[in-house]
Amino acid sequence: MSFQLSPDVDDNKIFLVNLSEVNERLDPNFIKKSRLLKSILANSQFSFQEFGNYIKNIQYGISQISNTEQKGIPMIRMNNLQGDEWNFLDLKNIELTSEEINLYRLNKGDLLFNRTNSKELVGKCGVFREEGDWVFASYLIRVQVDETRLLPDFVSTFLRLSVGRLQIDGLSRQIIGMTNINAEEIRSLQIPSVPLSLQKQTVFRMDAAYDAKKQKEAEAQRLLDSIDDYLLSKLGINLQEPEENTIQNRVFFCNLRSVVGRRFDPLYHSGNIYKFIESSSYSFEYISRLTVYMKTGFASGKQDQSNDEQDVIQIRSTNISDEREFIFTRNVYIRKSELLNRKNDVLQIGEVLFNNTNSQELVGKSIFFDLDDSYFCSNHTTRIGVQQDRVDPQYLTHILNLYQRKQVFFKICTNWNNQSGVNVNVLGQVKVPIPPLEKQIEIVDRITTIRNQAKQLRQAAAAELERAKQEVEAMILGES
Known part of the structure; x- marks a missing residue:
């Protein structure tokens, strides 16, 4: 029996598998990745063993509710592991009994795995090295390894x-829209049997690269941080010193006539929003x-959306990075047929x-x-x-971002x-400084140069890290 694929089907997404290969999981992604892994490991200069052979203890975190009042002891959550390093700026605490603290207390050298997150972030792990008593939340899995045979930092590096x-x-x-990995699946990970001396060497190489x-x-961020100062100086703006954060300075009076029939919220009436300029x-x-x-985009529903990456991306706030660049790693797609139905929305x-809508701190990101x-x-x-004869659109973008940050x-x-949120009517009543058009273009050109320099630094940093990963991978798997 034979069959022929439709010409519309992407044959890169179709593969055949023997029944004997599906005795573990009837999952196309698992089977395809397992085949690829098998071919890679076959050429390695070291043998591989299941991670479970090195594990002394594996444990899920605590599911009790944390607090932001710094009551109790700090609890690590999945968002504290960002990128490839720990970030404890957004830290919560939890009140526990001494027995619970003993059960969930973290030790130096513990590996923490992110077990539930987006596809890109699930499975990320870091090595705990902090002082004092800490515990970990339920979306994390703690793994303790036999450090006489396997260094936790090497595991983190290898993964x-x-x-x-x-x-x-x-x-x-x-x-249900989230990606998960459990303790047994973590145990089944294939880890290379590398001598401790080489483990230390690979960790040292990657630490230096990071x-x-x-x-x-950091140098790129300093450049980006200089943009506001440059913009303010070119506009002849001298920032006033912030008032001391005292009760007296936080209290103010407002005439009744200024709020009757208008907004009745303290923050809006607390002072001149343009005071800094x-x-x-x-x-x-x-x-x-x-x-x-000035017009808003449209709220798409399932009737408009698609899973086909060949369709049209609908830009959301998550497609705009902190550096004000487009990022298209997590997209919503609209069917291409809507290009005809929604010509005015392109x-x-x-x-x-x-x-126009986000957390209050991020509204205005442009x-x-x-x-x-x-x-x-x-x-x-x-x-x-x-009106491009009066204002350069890139200049207005920079002013809006300045306002957002201020x-x-x-x-x-x-x-x-x-x-x-800030709707169209409210946005329309915001005032911006308007220098001559040639001055606006001068400002735009200089800011573009600064942003390009920062981008080149970030790209160079990413390229150097990728080279280090390739070197370490070659040390483990062999040059092939």
Whole structure:
């Protein structure tokens, strides 16, 4: 019996498998990744063993509710492992009995695995090295290994390599929109039997690469942080010193007539939202008088969306990075047929995209749209078309981002159903400094240069880290 695929079917997504190969899991992703792993390990200069052979203890974290009042002891959660390092800026505590603390207390050298997250983040692990009493939350799995044979830092290093991620991607499962990996699947990971001396060498090489990456990223961030100072200086703006955070300075009075029939929230009336730029050398203009149009994208539903990556991306706030660049790693797709039905919703080159709904701190995050392909945007984005004989769209983008970072939008947000936002009418009444057009273009060119320098540093840092990973992988698997 034979069959022929439709010409519309991508044959790269089709493969045949013998029945004898599916005795473990009837899962195409698992089978495909297992085949690839088997071919890679066959050429390795070292043998591989199941991770479980090195494990002394494996344990799920605690599921009790934490607090933000610093009551009890700190509890590590899945968001504390960001990228390839720990981040304890957003830390919560938990109150436990002495017995519970003893049961979940972390020890130096413990490996913590992220067992539930997005496909890209599940399975990430880090080695705990902090002082004092800490415990860990239920979305994490603690693994303690026999350090006379296997260094925890080597495990963390190995699982960051492509051959390590290949295994995690194959083992993890999609459940109700989240990706999961359990303790038994972690036990089944294949770990190379590498001498301790070589384990230490690979860890040292990767630590050096991560340190170099951090240095370049810090330099890039310093460049980006300089943009606001540059912009303020070119606009002739001298920032006032912030008031001391005292009760007297936080208390203010407001006339009743200023709130009757208008907004009745303290933050909005707490002071002049433009106080930080009152000394500008240039006149101010309402955004509504500088635009041709301001309109939001559309709220897509299942009837519009698709799983086909060949369809049209609908840009959301998550597609805009902190550096104000487009990122397309987690996308929502709209069927291509909607290009005909929604011609007016297709983004136009030269528009400013303003994130109108988000957490209060992030409302106002903006980006200049300059992509060649067809894109839509969600209703959480306001599309701004400007009068280009009066204002450069990239200049306006930089001003909006300055305002977002200086909390102008934070103060004028309205809140509804746990969402903060700035609608078209409120945005239109925001005033911005407008220097001559040639001065705007000068500012844009300089900021573009700064951003390009920062981007080159980040790219160089990423390239150096990738080279280090390839070197370490070659040390373990062999040059082939």
